Amino acid sequence: MILNVSPIETLHSLIVPSPSRCLPQHITSESIQIAAMFSCAASSDNVLVGFNSLGGFASVNHLHFHAFAVGHPLPGLP
Numbered sequence: 001m002i003l004n005v006s007p008i009e010t011l012h013s014l015i016v017p018s019p020s021r022c023l024p025q026h027i028t029s030e031s032i033q034i035a036a037m038f039s040c041a042a043s044s045d046n047v048l049v050g051f052n053s054l055g056g057f058a059s060v061n062h063l064h065f066h067a068f069a070v071g072h073p074l075p076g077l078p
Helices: 029-041
Strands: 013-015 047-050 065-069
Touching: 013 029, 029 047, 029 065
Parallel strands: none
Antiparallel strands: 013 065, 047 065
16 A cells, blocks of 8 residues: 555555556456455445546556545545
């Protein structure tokens, strides 16, 4: 996990599976498992994990997930 240099929310961090492998922004079965384990291990319902690809305007082409700890509902979420 690393800090996001362009956060859109307080406590916006990045989960970077296998950073030394320099993987491109494509989900792998291993990476989705790591992101799911992080999400399940969170002790709060306010921790969210998300993914965006280069088509979703990711600014850096490296495999990463976004992690947020929010104290309020995000727009578009129930």
